[in-house]
Amino acid sequence: MKSDPFVYDCLVIGAGPGGLQAAIHLGRYNRRVLLIDKGAGRTTHAAHIVNYLGLVAVSGRELIATGLEQVKEFGVEVLKDTVTRVEKDDVFTVHTPDRSFQGRYVIASAGAVDNLPRLRNLGRFFGRGFYTCVDCDGYLTTGTKLLVMGNSLNAVRLALGMKQMYTDDLTLLLTDFALPLDYQEAVREDEIAVYSGEPVALFGETGLEGVQLADGRTLPCESIMATFGWRLNDSFLAELPLDRDHERFKILTGSSNESSLPGLYVVGALKPGHSQAIIAAGQGAVAAIDINQKLLEL
Ligand SMILES: Cc1cc2nc3c(=O)[nH]c(=O)nc-3n(C[C@H](O)[C@H](O)[C@H](O)COP(=O)(O)OP(=O)(O)OC[C@H]3O[C@@H](n4cnc5c(N)ncnc54)[C@H](O)[C@@H]3O)c2cc1C
Numbered sequence: 001m002k003s004d005p006f007v008y009d010c011l012v013i014g015a016g017p018g019g020l021q022a023a024i025h026l027g028r029y030n031r032r033v034l035l036i037d038k039g040a041g042r043t044t045h046a047a048h049i050v051n052y053l054g055l056v057a058v059s060g061r062e063l064i065a066t067g068l069e070q071v072k073e074f075g076v077e078v079l080k081d082t083v084t085r086v087e088k089d090d091v092f093t094v095h096t097p098d099r100s101f102q103g104r105y106v107i108a109s110a111g112a113v114d115n116l117p118r119l120r121n122l123g124r125f126f127g128r129g130f131y132t133c134v135d136c137d138g139y140l141t142t143g144t145k146l147l148v149m150g151n152s153l154n155a156v157r158l159a160l161g162m163k164q165m166y167t168d169d170l171t172l173l174l175t176d177f178a179l180p181l182d183y184q185e186a187v188r189e190d191e192i193a194v195y196s197g198e199p200v201a202l203f204g205e206t207g208l209e210g211v212q213l214a215d216g217r218t219l220p221c222e223s224i225m226a227t228f229g230w231r232l233n234d235s236f237l238a239e240l241p242l243d244r245d246h247e248r249f250k251i252l253t254g255s256s257n258e259s260s261l262p263g264l265y266v267v268g269a270l271k272p273g274h275s276q277a278i279i280a281a282g283q284g285a286v287a288a289i290d291i292n293q294k295l296l297e298l
Contacts, residue, residue, distance in 0.1 A: 008032045010291055011094045011103035012076075013083045013236070016041050017277040018268030019109030020067035021284035027074025029292045034101055035071060036094065038082040041233075042111045042269065043277055046136065047127035052278050063277065083110070083236045088261060095236075104298075105263050105291045108251075109284060110233035112269035117149075117175070117228060119211075120201035129208030130224045134158060135276055138225065142166045147211060147221035149173040149199060154227045156183050162225060163190045171219060173199060173211070195219060232270055240264065245272055256290035257283050265291065 010026050012019045015037035026033045043049075046060030055063070068078060081096040092106045114132050116122065122130065131137035146167045148159040156179060159172040171193045172179075179187065179194055187194060197213040202224075204210065210220040234251070243252040243260035250272045257265045265287040268280035 006032075006102070007091055008034050008101065008103040009295055010034075010105040010107060010288075011036065011092060011101055012107045012109060013037075013086075013094065014041065014108070014110035014233070014268070015039075015064060015068060015071075015078070016043050016109055016111045016268055016280060017063065017067070018111075018280035018284040019107060020064070020071060021281035022107050022109065022265075022267065022288040023071040023076045023284075024067070024074060025285050025288035026292065027071055027076040029288075029295075030075070031292065031295065033071075033076045034079060034103070035076055036079045036081050036083055036096065036101075039080060042113065042275075045127065046277075049136070049277060050139075051136065051276075060277075085236050086240060086264070088240065088263070092263065104295070105265065107265045107267060107284070107287050107291075108234070108237060108259075108270055109267045109280070110236070110270060111280075112230040112232050112275070114230050115228040116226065117199055119199055122202060125202045125204070125208050125224075129204070129222065130202060130226065132226050133275065134162065134225060135274060138162060138166060141223040141225060144222040145169045145171075145220065147171045147173055147219055147224045148227075149175065149211070149224060150227035151175045151177050152227070152229070153177075153180065153183075154229075156180070156187065158225060158227050159192055160186055160190060163192060171195065171221065173197065173219060175199065230269070234270055242266075255286075257287040258290065 009031040010033050012023050012035040023035045043060040050057050085095040087093045092103050094101050163170045174196045199211045200214050201212040210218050212218050251266045253259050253266050257267050259266050267283035269275045
């Protein structure tokens with residue numbers, strides 16, 4: 001394995017909004033920064049981001065591509081590779097399959113992946129009728145015939161919330177989860193029809209028209225909000241002793257986004273909080289400013 005003896009000020013893992021914003025700030029302090037990204041992250045799946053200050057409408061792919069150009073202007077090195085392991089001794093060592101790099105600080109901004117049911121035609125309707133993020137795309141379901149689907153209490157709570165915000169015509173499909181007794185009255189009062197079953201396909205000619213279940217039933221709808229949880233892109237951190245939330249899932253940080261391991265910062269979807277591009281970017285800026293202040297103290 002080729003090991004680079006050069007010690008970077010900061011190694012940034014993941015070029016989502018969190019990592020890119022951190023790299024922009026660090027680059028503008030003339031810090032030596034390497035951004036390692038394997039590509040095709042969660043943000044690139046956003047067909048249209050409309051809730052980001054100053055951007056009237058941009059696709060996630062455009063946002064990331066512009067960010068990558070921007071970081072290079074400030075001298076940040078960008079490497080397309082997959083980080084497999086992070087170690088800490090006097091400095092951090094970040095490994096990819098064939099190389100390793102050293103840095104005084106690390107920002108983990110590798111994001112998460114949505115758990116999705118295996119549905120025929122999902123690719124055709126993803127971001128065009130089928131959504132997974134209420135803060136991102138809930139607005140697009142306004143006034144539509146909406147189906148909320150999921151496999152946990154989150155789906156029930158999401159249905160009640162969406163009924164209040166977006167539409168009167170709402171159906172709830174629960175997979176592998178029974179509606180809890182203490183929610184039955186609220187759901188009845190809101191006139192939400194509840195089904196259980198396994199969705200297997202989406203269908204529609206020009207737009208989404210419904211979902212087909214494994215037992216042959218079909219549920220008509222014009223939009224779907226699905227909630228099946230997510231998986232974190234954090235396997236490269238597995239060997240590090242990091243404080244996690246009570247479910248041992250998301251990585252806890254302080255207000256500057258530094259984790260319980262000094263020098264390792266975590267931003268974006270890897271830490272608790274709302275998964276929004278603008279929030280991840282803000283966290284990236286906070287982490288970078290904090291790291292720069294520590295470098296000044298050095
Ligand atoms: C369909 C969809 C629509 C969305 N719409 C909006 C919206 O309208 N508005 C909004 O604010 N937010 C939206 N979001 C959410 C937004 O994308 C997230 O908030 C954002 O992804 C979080 O940013 P991040 O920096 O944590 O990670 P990501 O954007 O997930 O970026 C992480 C990067 O790290 C890389 N990576 C992962 N593992 C490794 C590794 N081991 N080594 C190297 N690189 C790695 C990934 O390839 C990726 O490039 C949407 C998300 C989806 C899926």
